[in-house]
Amino acid sequence: MSDTQVVGPAVAAPESSVHAEGGPFGIKGLAWAIFEGARNPYYNLIVIYIFAPYFAKELAGGGGNGLSLSGLTITVAGIATALTAPFLGVIADKAGRRKPPIAFFMALMVMCSLSLWWARPEGPLTMWPTMLVLAVAYCCYGYSEVLHNAMLPSAGRPSALPYISGLGLSMGNILSVGILIFFLFGLLLPGSGFPLAPEHQIIPLDRASHEPERFSGPFVAVWMSVLLIPFFLFMPDGVKGGLSWKQAAADVFRGEDRHEGKAQSFAERVRVLKGYLKGLFREHPQTMRFLIARTIYADAMSALLTLGAVFAGTFLGWSGVEILFFGITGVLFGAVGGFVGGFLDRLLGPKLALCWEVGILVALLFAQLSITPDALLFGLIPAATPVWDSPFFDTLSDITYFLFIIPMAIVVVASISSSRYMLVHIAPRERIGEFFGLYAIAGTVTVWMGPGVVSLLTWMTGNQRIGMSGIGVMFLIGLIILWRVHAPKREHAA
Numbered sequence: 001m002s003d004t005q006v007v008g009p010a011v012a013a014p015e016s017s018v019h020a021e022g023g024p025f026g027i028k029g030l031a032w033a034i035f036e037g038a039r040n041p042y043y044n045l046i047v048i049y050i051f052a053p054y055f056a057k058e059l060a061g062g063g064g065n066g067l068s069l070s071g072l073t074i075t076v077a078g079i080a081t082a083l084t085a086p087f088l089g090v091i092a093d094k095a096g097r098r099k100p101p102i103a104f105f106m107a108l109m110v111m112c113s114l115s116l117w118w119a120r121p122e123g124p125l126t127m128w129p130t131m132l133v134l135a136v137a138y139c140c141y142g143y144s145e146v147l148h149n150a151m152l153p154s155a156g157r158p159s160a161l162p163y164i165s166g167l168g169l170s171m172g173n174i175l176s177v178g179i180l181i182f183f184l185f186g187l188l189l190p191g192s193g194f195p196l197a198p199e200h201q202i203i204p205l206d207r208a209s210h211e212p213e214r215f216s217g218p219f220v221a222v223w224m225s226v227l228l229i230p231f232f233l234f235m236p237d238g239v240k241g242g243l244s245w246k247q248a249a250a251d252v253f254r255g256e257d258r259h260e261g262k263a264q265s266f267a268e269r270v271r272v273l274k275g276y277l278k279g280l281f282r283e284h285p286q287t288m289r290f291l292i293a294r295t296i297y298a299d300a301m302s303a304l305l306t307l308g309a310v311f312a313g314t315f316l317g318w319s320g321v322e323i324l325f326f327g328i329t330g331v332l333f334g335a336v337g338g339f340v341g342g343f344l345d346r347l348l349g350p351k352l353a354l355c356w357e358v359g360i361l362v363a364l365l366f367a368q369l370s371i372t373p374d375a376l377l378f379g380l381i382p383a384a385t386p387v388w389d390s391p392f393f394d395t396l397s398d399i400t401y402f403l404f405i406i407p408m409a410i411v412v413v414a415s416i417s418s419s420r421y422m423l424v425h426i427a428p429r430e431r432i433g434e435f436f437g438l439y440a441i442a443g444t445v446t447v448w449m450g451p452g453v454v455s456l457l458t459w460m461t462g463n464q465r466i467g468m469s470g471i472g473v474m475f476l477i478g479l480i481i482l483w484r485v486h487a488p489k490r491e492h493a494a
Contacts, residue, residue, distance in 0.1 A: 022156040024163035024342075031234035032155035033168035035148055038227030039106070040172030041179050042113065042141065045216045046134070047074070049327055050183055051116060054213035055134070059119060059127045077135040081142035089146055089434040094248035098147045099237045105140040105147075110224055112137035116217025120209075149436045152424055154236055161424060162350070166342030166417040173335035173413065179223070180328050187212040280438075287427050290485045291438055294419055297358050297478030300471045301412060303454055304365065315464050316373055316401060322393060326402060330409040337413025341421075344414060350422035351485060357415040358479045364408050365472045369465045371401050426485070 022028045045051060056070045092098055112133045119125040125133065155164045187205055189197035205211035281288050318326070344353035370377050374384040376397065383396035393399050420439075427435040453474060458467030 023160045024156065024167045026156055026160075027234045028154070028236060029156045029160065029164040029167065031230050032148075032151060032164060033171050034227060035231040035235075036168035037171035037175045038224050038231070039109075039141065039144060039148075041176045041223060042109065042137070042220045044176040044331060045179060045183070045220055046113065046116070047138070049180060049324065050213055050216045051119075054210055055119070055130060058210060059121055059130055073131045073134050074138060077138035078142075080135075081139050084139075085142060085146050088143055089150065089436050089438070091248045092147055092150060093431060093434050097237050098151055099232060099235075102144055102147050103232065105144045106224060106228055109137050109140045109144070110221045112140070113217045113221035113224070117214050119214060119217070146436050146439075149420060149423075149439070150432050151235065151237075152420070153429070153432060159346070162345035162417070162421045163339075163342040165421050165424075166338035166340070166345075166414075168338065169341070169413050169417050170335040170338030173331050173338065177328055177332040177335070179219075180331065183212065183216065184324065184328070187215070284428060284435075286486050287423070287435060289481060290422060290426055291435075293478045293481035293485065294439070295478075296481065297415075297475055298419070300474035300478065301361070301415070303471050303474075304361075304408075305412065316371075316398060318398070322398075322402075326405055329402070330405045332409075333406045334409040334413040337410040338417050340410055341414030341417030345418055345421050350418050350425045351482070354415060354418045354422055355479060355483060357411050357418060358475055358482065360411050361408070361415070362472050362475045362479070364404060364411065365475070366469070368401060368404050368408075369468055369472075371397050373397055376400055 024030075024033070052070055060070065088101075092101070115125060115133055116130070119130040119133075121127075152161060152165060155161070182202075185197055186202035188207070190201045191197070191199055201212075203215070205215055341353065341357070344356065347353070348356065371383075373395070374397065375381055376383045381396075383400065385396070386394040387396055387399070388394060393402050423435060423439050424432065453470035454467045456467075457470045458464055461467065
């Protein structure tokens with residue numbers, strides 16, 4: 001079943017079919033990569049490290065209620081994004097141009113981020129409105145990712161695409177870690193007596209009313225507004241499709257009959273959707289098999305990133321400061337992973353590079369799980385005695401677990417880069433936006449699965465390490481399916 005049979009007429013070839021020139025440090029490659037440097041700090045500051053803890057504790061009441069409401073916000077937004085992103089990808093392939101909708105979604109993210117300054121228990125932005133703002137911004141983040149990823153083939157020559165993809169991830173991580181350090185030492189720790197912390201804040205903000213945490217929203221808004229300029233100036237939009245965005249959207253959602261000019265019924269649209277999915281598996285079985293594998297190992301990776309710090313806090317007894325340093329170190333070394341992923345993609349090809357990366361994650365995970373507060377390697381090496389006079393990371397167990405974040409972060413980001421390039425490598429060029437929409441589903445619609453496996457195993461056994469080992473099993477399942485994917489040798493194709 002072809003694209004024209006499912007969702008509309010034949011259209012002009014999108015930019016993915018146009019021969020592109022330039023390397024990772026060419027003007028187009030840098031413009032494409034800097035987009036992630038502009039957008040990714042939002043995720044690190046707002047979704048993970050700074051604003052999210054403030055929201056959970058101060059606006060949502062803290063404790064289990066704060067955690068559950070934070071999770072509900074991301075879950076609802078993630079499901080909404082997953083269910084709609086493929087349609088956005090199809091519409092983008094029909095319309096051709098991606099910059100206008102990207103500009104719309106990023107402008108909405110900027111406005112949402114700005115509004116977080118007024119997120120306070122006493123208002124004007126109380127808990128439920130703040131959840132709505134966060135959910136809208138999360139959806140915009142996902143939509144912009146789909147459209148931005150679909151523009152990768154026009155960012156440089158085919159042989160340079162792995163490096164451009166890795167450069168984007170590295171740029172996002174490098175800039176994020178710089179911002180996190182600025183917030184930690186410039187706004188949150190000054191005057192606290194913490195080692196290396198200055199006496200005064202760089203920007204005078206009242207910590208008692210959580211102004212530094214709320215300031216993260218306007219900061220990110222200004223950051224995105226400035227750093228997005230090179231992308232819109234120098235990244236080509238591609239060949240315009242045969243339809244306008246309005247026509248393409250009507251074509252997808254109304255399903256008009258070409259001969260009679262009338263909309264299809266709901267039952268007809270369901271039938272078409274079923275045929276569409278069957279057609280994908282029939283015409284592109286290797287691409288769909290890769291997306292299934294990616295769904296499983298991406299869920300495992302999400303659980304590892306989400307629960308790794310929680311495990312350190314609950315099992316090893318780490319403080320909040322230790323966990324924050326753990327996170328900053330991970331983001332910092334994750335920047336190296338983008339270049340490692342690009343190098344391995346060129347050296348081994350994206351499929352073999354991914355197999356190595358997922359396999360290494362399994363080995364690193366089980367090595368981490370061999371660490372207890374008292375010993376290493378499942379009790380073989382005693383490690384509870386302090387090895388130096390430090391307020392944090394003073395035992396061999398703490399130091400060893402902390403050091404594992406370095407290779408773990410490198411390989412995680414490398415696998416993200418390789419996964420993205422693998423889709424560019426294996427998906428049909430004329431439907432790249434559509435498949436990046438499906439790719440978004442593979443990373444969001446089952447995001448509950450990994451944490452669910454960990455929670456179930458922990459509840460059944462009463463052992464946190466056994467619970468975390470479920471992540472390793474999911475990695476192995478994804479690796480087995482990935483190994484059976486046949487990746488065509490077309491790295492140097494236009």
